[in-house]
Amino acid sequence: MLAAWAASLGGEAVLAQSFGRNQVVRRDFDWKVVSTEHFDIHYYAQSESLVPFAAKTLERSYARLSRGLSTGFDRRRPFFLYASLNDMQQSSIVDTGDGTGGVTEAFKDRFMVFNDGSRRWLDTVITHELTHVFQYHVLVSGWWKSARILKTIVYPLWMMEGMAEFFTAGLDDAPGEILIRDAATSEGLIPLWKLEHFSHLKPHQVRLAYEMGSAVLDFIEEQYGEGKVEALLKLFESRFDSSSVLGELTGLDIFGLDRKWREYAREKYRRVARLERLEEPERFGAALTRSRDSIPEFNSAPVFTPDGKSMAYFSTRQGYPPELMLKDLRSGRARRLMSTETRIETVELGNFADLSRVLALSPDGRRLAFFGKKNHEDFLYLFDLERRSLEKIPLPGLEGAGMPAFSPDGGSVAFSGLQEGISDLWLMRLEGRVLRRLNSDPQDDQSPAFFPDGKSLVYSSEVEEEGSAPRYRRSLYRLDLAGGDASALLAPRGAARDPVVSTDGAKVLFALEMDGFQETAELDLLSGRVSRLTRSYGACYTPVYTSSGAVAFAALRRGSVHIYAGPREGFLSETVAPDRAATRGSVTDPFIREIPLQVVSEPAVSTSAAVMTPERPYVPSYSTDLFLPAFFYSSRGGLFWTSYWQGSDMLGIHQGQALLTYASGDGYLNYQT
Numbered sequence: 046m047l048a049a050w051a052a053s054l055g056g057e058a059v060l061a062q063s064f065g066r067n068q069v070v071r072r073d074f075d076w077k078v079v080s081t082e083h084f085d086i087h088y089y090a091q092s093e094s095l096v097p098f099a100a101k102t103l104e105r106s107y108a109r110l111s112r113g114l115s116t117g118f119d120r121r122r123p124f125f126l127y128a129s130l131n132d133m134q135q136s137s138i139v140d141t142g143d144g145t146g147g148v149t150e151a152f153k154d155r156f157m158v159f160n161d162g163s164r165r166w167l168d169t170v171i172t173h174e175l176t177h178v179f180q181y182h183v184l185v186s187g188w189w190k191s192a193r194i195l196k197t198i199v200y201p202l203w204m205m206e207g208m209a210e211f212f213t214a215g216l217d218d219a220p221g222e223i224l225i226r227d228a229a230t231s232e233g234l235i236p237l238w239k240l241e242h243f244s245h246l247k248p249h250q251v252r253l254a255y256e257m258g259s260a261v262l263d264f265i266e267e268q269y270g271e272g273k274v275e276a277l278l279k280l281f282e283s284r285f286d287s288s289s290v291l292g293e294l295t296g297l298d299i300f301g302l303d304r305k306w307r308e309y310a311r312e313k314y315r316r317v318a319r320l321e322r323l324e325e326p327e328r329f330g331a332a333l334t335r336s337r338d339s340i341p342e343f344n345s346a347p348v349f350t351p352d353g354k355s356m357a358y359f360s361t362r363q364g365y366p367p368e369l370m371l372k373d374l375r376s377g378r379a380r381r382l383m384s385t386e387t388r389i390e391t392v393e394l395g396n397f398a399d400l401s402r403v404l405a406l407s408p409d410g411r412r413l414a415f416f417g418k419k420n421h422e423d424f425l426y427l428f429d430l431e432r433r434s435l436e437k438i439p440l441p442g443l444e445g446a447g448m449p450a451f452s453p454d455g456g457s458v459a460f461s462g463l464q465e466g467i468s469d470l471w472l473m474r475l476e477g478r479v480l481r482r483l484n485s486d487p488q489d490d491q492s493p494a495f496f497p498d499g500k501s502l503v504y505s506s507e508v509e510e511e512g513s514a515p516r517y518r519r520s521l522y523r524l525d526l527a528g529g530d531a532s533a534l535l536a537p538r539g540a541a542r543d544p545v546v547s548t549d550g551a552k553v554l555f556a557l558e559m560d561g562f563q564e565t566a567e568l569d570l571l572s573g574r575v576s577r578l579t580r581s582y583g584a585c586y587t588p589v590y591t592s593s594g595a596v597a598f599a600a601l602r603r604g605s606v607h608i609y610a611g612p613r614e615g616f617l618s619e620t621v622a623p624d625r626a627a628t629r630g631s632v633t634d635p636f637i638r639e640i641p642l643q644v645v646s647e648p649a650v651s652t653s654a655a656v657m658t659p660e661r662p663y664v665p666s667y668s669t670d671l672f673l674p675a676f677f678y679s680s681r682g683g684l685f686w687t688s689y690w691q692g693s694d695m696l697g698i699h700q701g702q703a704l705l706t707y708a709s710g711d712g713y714l715n716y717q718t
Contacts, residue, residue, distance in 0.1 A: 207258015
C-alpha cells in the first residue's frame with residue numbers, strides 16, 4: 046500500500062540521486078537520534094513530538110513480525126521519521142515521489158515514513174515498511190550482500206507487498222476489504238500471475254494489487270495451515286519463481302492457486318452481497334460522471350453552485366495531477382477549468398483509496414478553494430469562476446494543509462493544518478491573509494464544515510484506544526469558534542469522515558467506515574438518530590447536500606470512482622442501533638456490529654511506552670553500498686577484470702563511486718572515481 050516499487054528497487058533509488066536530476070530542498074534537517082532495543086530512530090525538531098509514538102509502534106510491530114516470521118535482528122535498524130510528506134520528498138537518502146507513503150532500501154537496511162497527522166496512518170505505514178526490513182533480513186542478508194540484492198528484482202511483488210499488507214491486519218483493513226469486494230463482484234480481480242510486477246497495471250490498480258497479495262496470503266494460511274506465510278518467505282531465499290515455491294507449499298503452481306483463490310473470492314463476496322443487500326450506486330442516484338473506456342478513473346469531492354446548474358469536482362481522467370472540472374448539469378457537458386500540471390505539482394485527493402473532501406465552493410458560487418503542492422510546500426488556491434483566474438496563498442509555519450471549507454459569509458476558509466507533526470483546525474481570513482489556529486490537541490483533526498450561523502463547525506477527529514478493536518476510531522466533534530470549546534457529537538466504533546451540515550443546521554451528512562464497509566450516513570442532531578443511507582458493493586466518499594436538498598456522493602464501483610446524486614427520499618433510512626442512549630453534549634457510541642470484526646492478537650509486549658536512550662546528534666558513518674566484481678581468464682586475452690564500488694553515509698549526502706577495468710592481454714587499464 047505504501048512503498049510501491051521503492052521497497053524492492055531501493056538500490057536504484059539510491060543511485061538516482063547522483064545523475065543530473067535537480068531536487069528542490071527547502072530546508073536543512075538537523076537530525077538527532079534515539080535508540081530503542083531494535084531501532085535507531087532519526088528525527089528532527091518538527092518530528093520530535095512523534096518519537097514516543099513511533100518508538101512504541103516500532104517495538105510493538107517488531108514483536109508481531111518476529112513472532113510471525115520466527116526471526117529477529119542481531120543489530121538495530123536505522124529508521125527515519127519525517128514530519129510531513131513535503132519533508133520526506135526532500136530526502137537525501139532516496140528519491141520519493143507522489144503516492145509513496147514510505148520507503149525501505151536494502152543497502153543499509155534503512156526505512157523511512159512520513160506523518161500526515163493520523164496515528165492510524167503512522168502505525169500502518171511503519172508496520173508495512175518494517176515488514177520489508179524483515180523480508181530483506183531473510184532474503185538478502187549474509188555474505189556478499191551486493192550480489193544478493195540483485196536477486197530482489199525476481200521476487201514477486203504480490204508476495205513482497207502482499208506480505209507487508211498481511212502484517213498490518215487490524216490497523217486499516219476497510220480499504221482493502223472494499224477494493225477486493227468491488228473487484229470480486231465485478232470481474233475485476235487481476236490474475237495473480239500478472240502481479241509478479243506492477244509496472245503494467247492501469248491507473249488506480251496498484252492499491253488493489255497490494256490488497257490482493259495480502260488476501261492471497263490470508264487464503265493460503267486459511268486453506269493450507271498456519272505458518273505458510275513464514276514458510277513462503279523462507280522458500281524464496283533459495284528459489285527464483287513463484288510456482289516452485291507455491292508447489293511445495295500448496296501442491297499448486299501459480300496458475301492453479303490463482304484459479305482456486307479467485308473462485309473462492311467471487312463466491313465469498315457474492316454471499317456477502319446477498320446477506321448485506323448491497324446495491325449498485327445507481328440505486329441511490331443518477332450518475333453525473335461516467336468512464337469513456339476501461340481505464341479506471343477517480344472523480345470525487347463534488348460541490349454544487351447555489352443555482353443548482355453546475356457541479357465542480359476533481360478528476361483523474363487524464364491522470365495525475367487531477368484536473369479541476371466544471372460540469373453543466375443541464376447539458377451534461379464537462380470542461381476543464383485549468384491545467385493543474387502547469388501551475389501546481391499535485392493536488393492530493395486523500396491517502397490512496399481513502400478519498401477526502403478536498404474542494405470547497407464559496408456561498409456566492411464564485412470561488413473554489415483547494416490545496417496544492419509546489420516545491421514541497423502546500424498553498425491555498427482560490428479559483429475565480431467568473432474571471433477564470435487562480436490565486437495562490439502561502440501558509441507560513443504549516444507543513445501541510447487540506448480539506449477546506451468556506452465560512453457562511455465567504456470571507457474565511459477553515460481547514461486542517463499540520464504543524465510539528467500535529468494536525469489541528471486553522472482559519473484563513475481572506476481579507477488581510479490572517480491565519481489563526483482554532484484548536485490545539487494531539488488528535489488528528491480533519492474536514493471542518495461550518496454550521497449555517499457561522500458560530501461553530503463540525504469536524505472529524507481520530508482517537509486511539511489501546512486494546513480495542515479497531516484500535517483507532519474517528520469521531521465527530523463540534524467546535525465553538527468564540528470560546529474554543531469542543532463537544533462530542535458522535536463516536537462510532539469505526540470512522541466518521543468528511544461531515545457537512547444541512548442548510549437548516551439540523552443534520553450532519555458524513556461518510557461512515559465500519560466493519561469493512563464505507564457508506565453515506567446522516568446524523569439528526571435533535572434526536573441523535575443515525576441513519577445509514579447506502580449499502581454499497583464498493584464505497585461511498587465525500588457526500589454533500591446539493592442546493593436543492595438532494596444528496597450527492599462519490600462511489601467506488603468496478604475500479605473507478607464516479608459521482609452520483611439523487612433526492613434524499615430515494616436513499617435508505619436504516620437506523621443504526623446505539624449501544625447506549627445518547628445524551629446531549631456527551632460522546633455517544635451508537636453502533637453495534639453486523640459482521641464480527643477480526644481481532645488480531647498482539648504479542649505480549651508493553652505498549653505504554655518503549656525504552657529509549659537519551660537523544661544524541663547524528664554523526665556521519667560511512668559504509669559500502671555496492672561492490673560488484675566480474676573477471677575471467679582466456680588463453681588469448683589473458684585476465685579481464687572489472688569492478689564497481691559505491692559507498693555513502695547514512696543520510697546519502699556524501700557518496701563515493703569507483704570503477705576499475707583491467708585487461709592483461711591488451712595492457713588496458715581504466716579507472717574512474
